[in-house]
Structures are given as C-alpha cells and as structure tokens.
Amino acid sequence: xxxxxxxxxxxxxxxxxxxxxxxxxxxxxxxxxxxxxxxxxxxxxxxxxxxxxxxxxxxxxxxxxxxxxxxxxxxxxxxxxxxxxxxxxxxxxxxxxxxxxxxxxxxxxxxxxxxxxxxxxxxxxxxxxxxxxxxxxxxxxxxxxxxxxxxxxxxxxxxxxxxxxxxxxxxxxxxxxxxxxxxxxxxxxxxxxxxxxxxxxxxxxxxxxxxxxxxxxxxxxxxxxxxxxxxxxxxxxxxxxxxxxxxxxxxxxxxxxxxxxxxxxxxxxxxxxxxxxxxxxxxxxxxxxxxxxxxxxxxxxxxxxxxxxxxxxxxxxxxxxxxxxxxxxxxxxxxxxxxxxxxxxxxxxxxxxxxxxxxxxxxxxxxxxxxxxxxxxxxxxxxxxxxxxxxxxxxxxxxxxxxxxxxxxxxxxxxxxx
Amino acid sequence: xxxxxxxxxxxxxxxxxxxxxxxxxxxxxxxxxxxxxxxxxxxxxxxxxxxxxxxxxxxxxxxxxxxxxxxxxxxxxxxxxxxxxxxxxxxxxxxxxxxxxxxxxxxxxxxxxxxxxxxxxxxxxxxxxxxxxxxxxxxxxxxxxxxxxxxxxxxxxxxxxxxxxxxxxxxxxxxxxxxxxxxxxxxxxxxxxxxxxxxxxxxxxxxxxxxxxxxxxxxxxxxxxxxxxxxxxxxxxxxxxxxxxxxxxxxxxxxxxxxxxxxxxxxxxxxxxxxxxxxxxxxxxxxxxxxxxxxxxxxxxxxxxxxxxxxxxxxxxxxxxxxxxxxxxxxxxxxxxxxxxxxxxxxxxxxxxxxxxxxxxxxxxxxxxxxxxxxxxxxxxxxxxxxxxxxxxxxxxxxxxxxxxxxxxxxxxxxxxx
Numbered sequence: 097x098x099x100x101x102x103x104x105x106x107x108x109x110x111x112x113x114x115x116x117x118x119x120x121x122x123x124x125x126x127x128x129x130x131x132x133x134x135x136x137x138x139x140x141x142x143x144x145x146x147x148x149x150x151x152x153x154x155x156x157x158x159x160x161x162x163x164x165x166x167x168x169x170x171x172x173x174x175x176x177x178x179x180x181x182x183x184x185x186x187x188x189x190x191x192x193x194x195x196x197x198x199x200x201x202x203x204x205x206x207x208x209x210x211x212x213x214x215x216x217x218x219x220x221x222x223x224x225x226x227x228x229x230x231x232x233x234x235x236x237x238x239x240x241x242x243x244x245x246x247x248x249x250x251x252x253x254x255x256x257x258x259x260x261x262x263x264x265x266x267x268x269x270x271x272x273x274x275x276x277x278x279x280x281x282x283x284x285x286x287x288x289x290x291x292x293x294x295x296x297x298x299x300x301x302x303x304x305x306x307x308x309x310x311x312x313x314x315x316x317x318x319x320x321x322x323x324x325x326x327x328x329x330x331x332x333x334x335x336x337x338x339x340x341x342x343x344x345x346x347x348x349x350x351x352x353x354x355x356x357x358x359x360x361x362x363x364x365x366x367x368x369x370x371x372x373x374x375x376x377x378x379x380x381x382x383x384x385x386x387x388x389x390x391x392x393x394x395x396x397x398x399x400x401x402x403x404x405x406x407x408x409x410x411x412x413x414x415x416x417x418x419x420x421x422x423x424x425x426x427x428x429x430x431x432x433x434x435x436x437x438x439x440x441x442x443x444x445x446x447x448x449x450x451x452x453x454x455x456x457x458x459x460x461x462x463x464x465x466x467x468x469x470x471x472x473x474x475x476x477x478x479x480x481x482x483x484x485x486x487x488x489x490x491x492x493x494x495x496x497x498x499x500x501x502x503x504x505x506x507x508x509x510x511x512x513x514x
Numbered sequence: 515x516x517x518x519x520x521x522x523x524x525x526x527x528x529x530x531x532x533x534x535x536x537x538x539x540x541x542x543x544x545x546x547x548x549x550x551x552x553x554x555x556x557x558x559x560x561x562x563x564x565x566x567x568x569x570x571x572x573x574x575x576x577x578x579x580x581x582x583x584x585x586x587x588x589x590x591x592x593x594x595x596x597x598x599x600x601x602x603x604x605x606x607x608x609x610x611x612x613x614x615x616x617x618x619x620x621x622x623x624x625x626x627x628x629x630x631x632x633x634x635x636x637x638x639x640x641x642x643x644x645x646x647x648x649x650x651x652x653x654x655x656x657x658x659x660x661x662x663x664x665x666x667x668x669x670x671x672x673x674x675x676x677x678x679x680x681x682x683x684x685x686x687x688x689x690x691x692x693x694x695x696x697x698x699x700x701x702x703x704x705x706x707x708x709x710x711x712x713x714x715x716x717x718x719x720x721x722x723x724x725x726x727x728x729x730x731x732x733x734x735x736x737x738x739x740x741x742x743x744x745x746x747x748x749x750x751x752x753x754x755x756x757x758x759x760x761x762x763x764x765x766x767x768x769x770x771x772x773x774x775x776x777x778x779x780x781x782x783x784x785x786x787x788x789x790x791x792x793x794x795x796x797x798x799x800x801x802x803x804x805x806x807x808x809x810x811x812x813x814x815x816x817x818x819x820x821x822x823x824x825x826x827x828x829x830x831x832x833x834x835x836x837x838x839x840x841x842x843x844x845x846x847x848x849x850x851x852x853x854x855x856x857x858x859x860x861x862x863x864x865x866x867x868x869x870x871x872x873x874x875x876x877x878x879x880x881x882x883x884x885x886x887x888x889x890x891x892x893x894x895x896x897x898x899x900x901x902x903x904x905x906x907x908x909x910x911x912x913x914x915x916x917x918x919x920x921x922x923x924x925x926x927x928x929x930x931x932x
Contacts, residue, residue: 107727109550110694111541112736114534118555123529132527134562135555137536140725144552151569167705168726169715203703210705249728276528285621287585287628297587307558308586309525310667318530374820380806381799384820388798391874391907399826402792402802402818404811405860412817412859441830442823456809466620486620488646488669489809 097271098133099125099158102148104173105248108137108163117162117253124257129271130158131322140164145176149243157241158265163248165231167210174234177245178218181236185216188223191232198230221245224260228252233260242268273326277333278318278352281344282502286310289317293343296336304336312491313498316352357501358386364508365396365446372504373442374400375413375434377425378452378468382497398442403434406460409451413437426451426461431469432478439473446507447473448500452485454492468496472507515689516551517543518570522563522581522591523666526555535580535671542675547689548576549740558582563594567661575659576683581666583649585628592652595663596636599654603634606641609650616648639663642678646670651678660686691744695751696736696770699762704728707735711761714754722754734770775919776804782926783814783864790922791860792818793831793852795843796870796886800915816860821852824878827869831855844869844879849887850896857891864925865891866918870901872910886914890925 101121107113115137122132133156138144145164152159164173178185192215199207214230217223224233224244231247233256244261246253265271281289286308290297297306303323309316319336321329341349350360365372374383384400387393401413406425409415415433423429431451439447452468453461465487471480481503485495519539525531536553543550551574556562563582570577582591596603610633617625632648635641642651642662649665651674662679664671683689699707704726708715715724721741727734737754739747783790792801802818805811819831824843827833833851841847849869857865870886871879883905889898899921903913 106723106725106738107736108537109540109553110544110738111537111539111550112694112696112727112734114532114537115553116532119526119529119532121529122527126528132529133557134566135527135533135553137553139551148552166726166728168708170723170725205703205706208705208709210708276530278530285623287626288623290586290628291626305524305588307524307588308584309530310584318525320524320528376799380811381794381802381818381820382806384794384799384822385797385803388800388820388822389908389911391872393798394822394878398823399830400799400818400820400822401830402799402806402820404802404806404818405816408817408860411861412819442826443829454809460812484620486646488673490807491646491669493807 097130097158097269098156099130099160100133100152100156101135102145102152102159102161103135103137103248104140104145104161104163105137106140109139117248117250120250120254121160121162121257124262126274126276128262128266129274129322130265131274140170140172142172142176142179145173146180149177149180153238153241159241159243160261161243161245162253165245165247167214167230173245174216174218177221177234177236177243181218181220181238183218183220186219187215188217188232189215190225191215191217191223194225194227194232195230224256226252227255235261235264272322272324273329274320274322275329275333276318276320277337278316279337279340279349280314280316280352280357281347281349282314282357282498284315284347286315289315293340296340296343300336301332304332312494313502356386357498357505359390361501361505361508362387362390362393362396366392368508370446370508371396371398371442371444373398373438373444373447375438375447375449376400376402377404377409377434377450378454379450379493379496379500380404382493383448383450383500386497386501398444401438401441409434413441424461424463426453426463426467426469428469428471428480428482431471431480432473435471435473435480436478439475445475446504448504449473450496450500452492452496454489455487456489466492468492468499470496470500470503472503474507515548515576515687516574517548517576517578518551518574519553520563520566520570520577520579521553521555521666522558522579523555524558527557535666535668538668538672539578539580539675542680544692544694546680546684547692547740548683549692558588558590560590560594560597563591564598567595567598571656571659577659577661578679579661579663580671583663583665585632585648591663592634592636595652595654595661599636599638599656601636601638604637605633606635606650607633608643609633609635609641612643612645612650613648642674644670644674646673653679653682690740690742691747692738692740693747693751694736694738695755696734697755697758698732698734698770699765700732702733702765704733707733711758714758714761718754719750722750775916775923777808779919779923779926780805780808780811780814784810786926788864788926789814789816789860789862791816791856791862791865793856793865793867794818794820795822795827795852795868796872797868797911797914797918798822800911801866801868801918804915804919816862819856819859827852831859842879842881844871844881844885844887846887846889846898846900849889849898850891853889853891853898854896857893863893864922866922867891868914868918870910870914872907872914873905874907884910886910886917888914888918888921890921892925
C-alpha cells in the first residue's frame with residue numbers, strides 16, 4: 097500500500113518556506129506501514145492541482161494533500177477538489193459549530209462570511225474536525241482509494257494526522273510492518289566504511305535495504321525492512337545489527353532515534369557523577385547549546401566561556417598573552433591552556449576547548465582556514481588534536497562540534513574503564 | 515521559463531530528513547527569474563527516477579536533480595541518468611584531479627576505487643566542479659532543455675548552485691524579472707485582514723499575485739510579479755505597497771527581508787563600531803552560536819559566558835551569592851547583574867543576559883517552568899523584561915533566543931538615533 101503527498105502552495109515553490117509537513121506525514125505513515133511513493137509540491141493553480149491529483153490516483157492508493165484551505169482568495173484547494181470529484185460544496189453543521197466555538201473561545205471577533213464558508217465541504221467528503229483552526233480536514237473515497245485534504249498550518253495538520261487520519265486509515269486498511277533502524281558511525285568516511293562492511297552488506301537478505309547517509313564527519317547507516325511478520329522483521333534486523341557491530345570495533349557508534357552523542361555523553365556523566373565545562377572559540381557556543389538542549393544538563397554541565405575575541409581568551413580565560421604571541425591564537429598550546437583553565441574556572445572533571453579558523457578570512461591568526469585544535473582536559477592531564485575541516489565556515493563549525501563530542505566520548509569511555 | 519526540482523532519496527520519503535535543498539534552489543532560481551513549476555521527491559529507485567525525469571522533460575525547460583550521487587551502492591542517480599540519455603559513463607580527468615586534491619588535503623586516507631569512480635560522468639555531461647566533495651555536478655543538454663544533477667549534501671549543492679549553475683543558466687537563457695515583496699502584519703487574523711484590504715486587493719493589476727501566509731499571530735502578505743521590465747515591476751509593487759500601508763493604520767507591520775535578525779544586528783553593530791557580549795543561562799549558548807554562525811562576527815562579538823550552573827554565575831560571572839539567595843537565580847535582579855557583569859568582563863558596549871527555567875523540572879529555582887528574564891546592559895544602564903514562554907523546553911529556549919535578539923535590535927535602534 098503506497099501513498100503520495102501533495103503539498104500545495106506558491107510559498108513552497110518560491111522557497112519562502114521549507115516544507116516540513118511532508119517529512120512529518122511520511123514518518124507517521126511509515127510508522128503504520130504505509131510507504132510514501134512520492135512527494136509532489138505544486139502551485140496554487142487549478143490546472144496543476146487537477147493534474148497532480150490525477151497522476152497520484154494512477155500511482156497510489158492513498159493521497160494526502162496539504163495546504164490551500166485558508167479563507168482568502170488565493171486558497172483554491174477545496175473548490176478544485178470538488179471539481180475533481182464532480183461534486184458540489186455543502187455546509188457541514190458540525191464544522192460550523194466547531195468554527196463558532198473557536199471564534200467564541202479564542203478569536204473573540206465577529207464571525208464573517210468567509211469564516212462561515214470554511215464550513216463548506218464537498219458533499220462526498222467526510223469532514224475531519226480541526227480543533228485548532230477553521231479549515232476542516234476532508235476524507236474522500238473513490239474506487240477504494242482515499243484522498244485526504246488537510247490544512248497546511250503545521251500544528252493543525254499534525255493534530256489531524258494523529259487524531260483522525262491515522263486511526264481511520266488503520267480501520268480501513270490492513271498494512272504491513274515497516275522497520276527502520278539507523279546506526280550512526282563517527283570519524284570514518286562513507287567509502288571507507290563501505291569497504292569495511294562490504295562482505296556483510298553483500299550478504300544482507302534481499303528484503304533488507306541498506307542506505308548510507310553521510311553528514312559532516314558522521315555517517316548514518318539505515319537498515320529498512322517491510323513485511324507482514326513484525327516479530328521476524330525485528331529479529332532479522334537485530335541479527336544483522338549484531339553481525340555489523342563487531343566490524344565497527346574501535347570506531348565509535350550509536351543509534352539514532354535513541355540518543356544523540358551529546359545525550360549519551362550526558363547520561364554517562366550523570367551516572368559517573370562527573371562534570372563538564374567548555375571553552376569555545378571557533379565553535380562559538382554551539383557545543384554548549386547542543387548540550388543544554390537536553391533536559392537535565394544542569395546536573396553535569398557547569399557552563400562555557402565563548403572566547404570569540406583574542407582579548408577574551410586573555411581576560412576571561414586567563415590564557416597568557418605571551419603564549420598567544422609565541423604560538424598564535426590557533427595553536428595546540430593555546431587550545432590546551434584554554435581547556436585547562438576552563439576546567440579550573442568551572443571546577444569540573446572535564447573541559448573541552450576549541451580554537452580554530454572557520455573562515456572565510458583569517459582573523460586573528462595566520463592558521464590556514466579550516467584549521468581547528470580541540471583539547472580535552474581532565475583532572476590529571478590535557479591533550480589535543482589538530483584538524484583541517486576545509487574552507488567552508490558552516491562545515492568547519494559543525495565538524496569541529498561533532499569531533500569535540502567524539503573526543504569527549506572517547507575520554508569518558510577511558511575513565512569509565514578505570 | 516520554468517524549472518522542476520527532483521530530489522532523490524529514500525530518507526526524504528520515510529521522513530528521516532526534511533528536504534531543505536528544494537527551498538534553497540527555488541529561492542535562487544526565483545532571484546534570476548526562473549519560476550519553479552513543481553518539486554518532486556522520489557525514491558532511490560531506477561524506474562521511479564526515469565519516470566520523474568521523463569515527466570519533468572514534458573513540463574519544463576530546466577530540470578534540477580539532487581541526491582543519490584554518493585559512492586555507495588544505494589546511490590544510483592548517475593547510472594540512471596546515463597541510461598535516460600542513452601549514454602555511458604566516462605572518466606573526467608578534471609574531476610579526478612579535484613578528488614585527488616581533496617583526499618590529499620583533507621581526507622588524508624588512501625584513495626579507494628569507489629572514490630576514483632566518482633570521477634565517472636555521462637559522456638554527454640559537462641562536469642561542474644564540487645569544491646567540497648567528490649561527487650561532481652553534471653550539466654546535460656537535450657533539445658535546448660537542460661538537466662542539472664547535484665549532490666544532496668546541502669553545502670555542496672549550495673556552492674554548485676551559486677558558483678556554477680546560476681551563472682551558466684544566465685549565460686544560456688534570457689530570463690524575465692521576478693519580484694516578491696512580503697509585508698508582515700502582526701495581531702490580526704487572516705480573514706479580518708482580508709476584509710480590511712478587500713477593495714485594494716480587487717483592484718490589483720492582473721500581473722500582481724497576492725498571497726496570505728498566516729502563522730501564529732502574524733500574517734505574511736506577499737505580492738509577486740513577473741515581467742521583462744524590471745523598473746516598471748518595481749514601481750508598480752512599490753505603488754501598491756504605498757496604497758496598502760494606510761489601510762493598516764494602527765496595526766503593527768514590517769517587511770520580511772533577506773537577513774536574519776542576528777545578521778542585521780551584526781551589520782548595525784559593525785557600522786556603529788559597537789561590541790557585544792552575552793551571559794546565557796537557560797539559552798545555553800544558543801544566542802552566541804547564532805551570532806557566530808555569521809562570518810565577520812569577530813568584529814563585534816567578544817564572547818559569552820554560558821553560566822548554566824548557579825555556582826558558575828557566582829564564580830565566573832561574579833553575581834553576588836546573597837543576591838541569588840534573596841531573589842532566586844531566576845529573577846530580574848540576577849538577570850540584570852549578569853548583563854552588567856558580562857558587559858564589564860568582556861568590556862563591550864552591550865551585553866545581553868538570560869536566566870530562566872526551560873523545564874521540564876524546576877532546577878535551582880522555584881520559578882514556574884517557562885519563566886525567563888532577559889536583561890540588556892549598555893554603558894549607562896541595565897533593564898530587563900520577564901516572560902513566560904510555556905512549558906515545552908525547545909519552545910522556551912527558542913522563544914527566549916528570538917526575544918533576546920528582538921530586545922537587542924530595539925536597544926541598538928535607540929542608540930542609533932542618539
């Protein structure tokens with residue numbers, strides 16, 4: 097059973113908004129065993145919408161349409177749907193009651209004719225009640241295929257998918273089981289990884305699909321399987337993961353949809369009752385930001401000094417000016433003193449420091465663009481590594497952040513074993 | 515002249531990633547006068563890719579394809595393109611040189627056969643050099659239509675669009691001019707707004723298209739026009755905006771522009787020769803991270819103290835312990851001292867401080883979850899505001915970051931006028 101998602105709106109095709117609805121809908125459909133065949137974004141244009149509906153009807157059994165249901169003149173989805181199904185719009189009393197209640201409780205403005213018109217739906221449609229807005233979802237069946245039209249406002253669409261669409265689909269159809277399991281591998285390139293696991297990959301059963309998703313110093317390896325026997329699929333994927341993991345000996349990896357590396361580090365630090373601080377130059381606070389995005393970070397994370405200016409390294413982080421003059425601000429020596437001093441200032445078990453040149457210009461250092469030193473201090477020692485992350489600012493910053501977490505993870509694993 | 519974007523990758527159709535590439539490409543194409551007719555996301559599947567290519571060839575003149583160009587077995591775009599054009603893959607020496615140089619300078623691993631194979635391109639294609647990765651872009655012409663295949667990695671794709679695709683398209687075709695102008699209206703619903711401006715809307719010239727984009731308390735009103743006479747289009751849009759604005763008398767509105775608020779603040783600080791520091795508790799470094807994501811931030815941004823632990827506020831930010839004991843760590847008093855001390859420690863013109871409770875538990879303070887104090891210090895004074903941003907951690911952090919930038923923007927505008 098396959099679905100197509102059609103998102104309607106000029107704002108998508110001029111790049112004014114990023115279509116996040118499709119990813120949400122795809123994920124929810126996959127969870128219940130529906131594969132998404134295609135996502136199609138089209139303009140607020142009658143002919144184009146009619147063409148997209150007709151092509152989708154040929155390709156799939158379930159068509160989910162979002163957008164174009166507002167009360168203003170540029171919104172034409174509902175009229176076009178009525179035309180596509182040779183239908184006419186009739187008032188839904190339940191929808192009108194819902195609109196009246198929203199206006200009374202939240203909008204607190206007089207109801208206008210355009211708001212009342214939101215209760216018009218094609219006569220062949222079942223209206224799906226929208227608790228957060230005036231545009232109802234619509235469910236229309238044709239030759240055992242189903243067309244579902246939803247508002248484009250993300251939180252309205254999400255509530256309708258979760259509360260109306262998914263239960264109704266599961267009631268109408270019997271779906272297979274789809275499982276995706278993603279392993280995240282750090283510090284090895286895609287092609288090197290592929291050569292390491294080649295034999296394993298070649299022996300994967302036909303019904304398991306493998307994908308490589310590389311991204312800035314980490315590679316996500318996704319195994320996907322689909323079938324009717326949930327238990328058998330779970331066992332087979334688990335079995336393959338057990339065969340895969342020994343091949344990654346010595347390489348750090350984790351699982352997606354479980355913990356990010358910073359969440360996993362946070363859990364380990366909490367368990368070990370250890371604390372962490374950061375001193376960030378070229379990463380500009382991003383390491384701290386990713387740590388503190390997780391609830392409970394205050395247990396192990398004391399804080400960070402983002403020493404973006406050289407003077408800040410001297411004044412706040414107490415890096416000796418002579419050291420900077422002698423070795424330059426982007427150097428092993430400065431990185432290590434940054435880590436040591438941050439650890440002392442915050443009085444933590446570990447500190448991680450970054451100093452580098454993210455570009456596009458060289459700033460206060462002669463170091464080549466992309467050069468980054470990352471240092472780790474614990475209560476006994478400090479050490480660092482030198483990297484070159486290329487000449488694109490966003491890449492340098494993100495690779496440095498990922499590498500810092502990777503080094504920190506290795507450091508914690510060391511301590512863990514003592 | 516119209517374009518279609520085809521994004522290839524199972525990860526999009528299972529909702530594992532959000533397709534941000536299409537929005538970027540759409541925006542860049544619109545800037546040079548190319549309308550995007552449709553965005554189509556398809557699976558890593560030979561038949562499906564061939565079908566999408568053939569449909570796009572019927573509909574448009576320019577087809578831009580992203581994704582599926584990696585070195586691993588799940589990447590099939592290049593072979594499928596060769597098949598579509600009845601072509602064979604041949605080695606591009608220029609691409610191979612580029613790969614060798616990337617491996618020598620950055621990867622520092624032996625070149626494997628799969629890496630060398632990345633230099634294979636269809637014989638009919640012009641290879642577009644990818645400075646950041648091994649997969650080249652490919653430009654293939656057929657009957658005066660052009661097909662452009664790009665890697666899916668966003669920063670690789672972006673550089674290729676900007677440096678190769680856009681200049682080559684502009685050289686090959688003569689495009690019309692497209693102008694979008696977006697006005698943002700706050701605090702009035704979409705339908706109420708539509709009724710206020712109805713007469714104006716009905717009198718818009720045919721070639722100007724109006725769209726309403728409502729989103730949580732604000733409505734974006736977009737005017738779009740396309741034509742050959744750039745000057746005439748600009749004048750007409752400007753004229754319509756002049757007619758529209760008096761109708762919004764008493765309603766707060768602004769214009770959406772290209773810069774994020776932090777980029778705009780950065781430009782103003784640079785011009786005014788003023789400097790900034792931050793002291794972040796509940797925002798955990800995210801304000802610093804957003805500032806330093808922009809090149810040139812070192813001119814005005816000195817650094818941040820992320821004082822996540824209460825003890826850090828005392829030890830590093832020198833907030834008196836008695837003040838914290840008396841007023842609690844989430845208080846107007848503590849926020850203001852944090853801002854003042856950060857400004858002094860970093861010796862800047864402005865400092866911004868956040869302290870709050872992002873949840874899900876209360877931490878070191880009795881403040882209700884969602885309570886955030888944001889303080890701004892300049893060389894003469896300090897002031898703060900109290901907010902409640904609700905009970906969802908990610909929402910509290912992000913709303914606090916946005917509000918901090920909004921307050922800072924207002925502060926800078928004040929100074930600007932003196």
